[in-house]
Amino acid sequence: MREAREPVLIIGAGPAGLAVAAELRRAGVESEILERGAAVGSSWRAHYDRLTLNTCRWFSKLSHEPFPKDVGVFPTRDEWVRYLESYAERHEVLVRYGVRADRIDPCDGGWRVTTPDGDRFARRVVVATGHQHTPLLPDWPGRQAFGGRLLHASEYRNAAGFAGADVLVVGAGCSAMDIAYDLITGGAARVRMAVRTPPNLWLKRMIGMPGDLILTAFFRLPVRLADRLEAILRRVFVGDLSRWGLTAPEEGNFSRTARVGAGQNPAFVSKPVIRAIRAGRIEIVAAVESLAAEGVLLADGSVLQPDAVIAATGYTTGLVPIVGHLGLLDDKGRPRVSGGPAAAPGLHFSGYVPNINNLYHEGRRAAGEIARELADDAAVPAALAPGGL
Numbered sequence: 416m417r418e419a420r421e422p423v424l425i426i427g428a429g430p431a432g433l434a435v436a437a438e439l440r441r442a443g444v445e446s447e448i449l450e451r452g453a454a455v456g457s458s459w460r461a462h463y464d465r466l467t468l469n470t471c472r473w474f475s476k477l478s479h480e481p482f483p484k485d486v487g488v489f490p491t492r493d494e495w496v497r498y499l500e501s502y503a504e505r506h507e508v509l510v511r512y513g514v515r516a517d518r519i520d521p522c523d524g525g526w527r528v529t530t531p532d533g534d535r536f537a538r539r540v541v542v543a544t545g546h547q548h549t550p551l552l553p554d555w556p557g558r559q560a561f562g563g564r565l566l567h568a569s570e571y572r573n574a575a576g577f578a579g580a581d582v583l584v585v586g587a588g589c590s591a592m593d594i595a596y597d598l599i600t601g602g603a604a605r606v607r608m609a610v611r612t613p614p615n616l617w618l619k620r621m622i623g624m625p626g627d628l629i630l631t632a633f634f635r636l637p638v639r640l641a642d643r644l645e646a647i648l649r650r651v652f653v654g655d656l657s658r659w660g661l662t663a664p665e666e667g668n669f670s671r672t673a674r675v676g677a678g679q680n681p682a683f684v685s686k687p688v689i690r691a692i693r694a695g696r697i698e699i700v701a702a703v704e705s706l707a708a709e710g711v712l713l714a715d716g717s718v719l720q721p722d723a724v725i726a727a728t729g730y731t732t733g734l735v736p737i738v739g740h741l742g743l744l745d746d747k748g749r750p751r752v753s754g755g756p757a758a759a760p761g762l763h764f765s766g767y768v769p770n771i772n773n774l775y776h777e778g779r780r781a782a783g784e785i786a787r788e789l790a791d792d793a794a795v796p797a798a799l800a801p802g803g804l
């Protein structure tokens with residue numbers, strides 16, 4: 416077996432990987448990031464033009480470093496990318512671009528990372544490839560036969576190309592709402608939104624405050640109280656949208672999180688989107704059942720004939736091909752242990768809870784643990800040092 420020579424390899428130069436690298440450096444541990452893209456934050460560069468973070472500037476910063484003063488409450492996509500670039504520079508993070516990690520296996524004293532450019536061997540590996548990694552396009556019957564355009568939200572950039580078009584956006588999360596609004600303001604002739612499960616809507620801004628700030632405060636309350644307050648906020652600030660096809664979900668956001676675990680955020684939405692729904696400019700329709708040459712069949716039996724279908728239907732972690740054989744993932748392909756502690760000796764996952772706010776803390780925990788492990792390794796005879804599974 417080949418011996419692990421490098422101390423720490425991090426996979427992915429998104430905010431999670433950068434936070435781990437910066438915190439390692441602060442702890443005096445050198446690391447190198449392998450990044451498949453050509454720059455830091457490459458997933459973000461590919462998102463739609465209108466995107467602004469749903470999390471406010473105070474909750475999106477990594478470590479103690481604030482955003483520049485001219486950045487608004489909700490940084491735009493480009494401001495966020497610039498922040499990541501300067502963060503990487505300030506912390507002198509070493510990134511090797513254009514290198515994709517395809518598989519990770521145990522090796523003598525650490526881990527082998529297989530890349531198209533050859534294998535890398537490291538004593539510690541941190542996987543930070545993003546929980547929204549691989550676009551998930553439902554396997555609707557008749558998908559191949561559909562005569563219109565079918566794309567995933569990850570491929571959508573802006574409304575150019577949809578002028579005068581009849582578009583069906585599938586899903587009711589943040590991206591679906593943003594894209595539907597972008598389309599109506601960008602010249603699409605008709606925009607409908609197919610909704611299966613009524614979303615927990617959460618205004619991006621409420622009572623003059625960022626919605627994520629209020630959300631975070633509510634998470635500290637008893638679940639039933641938080642659900643009750645959420646229902647009141649929804650009644651006051653969003654109002655009853657059932658006439659327009661969006662009923663309030665039966666389960667509150669906080670009960671849902673308590674039931675299914677962290678990783679569920681409400682759909683952050685801004686007031687103009689709510690106004691567009693009330694004005695019938697974004698029409699809510701039933702869930703998509705199947706596609707066919709002649710159109711889209713919905714769960715209520717109606718058939719639509721849109722020019723384009725944009726599936727804002729989420730992502731998977733894409734971790735199965737990389738680490739699926741190690742038995743560390745749950746049935747949804749998410750690491751069972753992440754956010755700091757090792758999932759296997761010397762192998763960590765960071766960034767698999769969908770909130771930038773967590774990334775710095777996760778990075779710090781992972782870095783702290785790795786620094787301690789490496790110090791312990793140095794203090795014991797090599798033969799006794801942890802090695803492999």
Ligand SMILES: Cc1cc2nc3c(=O)[nH]c(=O)nc-3n(C[C@H](O)[C@H](O)[C@H](O)COP(=O)(O)OP(=O)(O)OC[C@H]3O[C@@H](n4cnc5c(N)ncnc54)[C@H](O)[C@@H]3O)c2cc1C
Pocket residue numbers: 426427428429430431432449450451452455456457458459462466467468469470514515516517543544545546547548590765766767769770771772
């Ligand atoms: C449209 C959209 C908007 C969002 N808005 C917000 C928001 O406002 N607030 C919030 O908290 N969260 C938001 N999120 C969630 C967001 O994905 C995460 O919070 C954040 O990006 C996670 O950072 P990350 O570093 O874990 O992942 P990413 O930012 O996805 O970074 C992963 C990096 O790993 C690289 N990579 C992937 N696979 C490999 C491989 N095999 N080998 C080498 N490199 C690899 C990628 O190229 C990428 O650079 C949003 C997500 C989407 C899709």
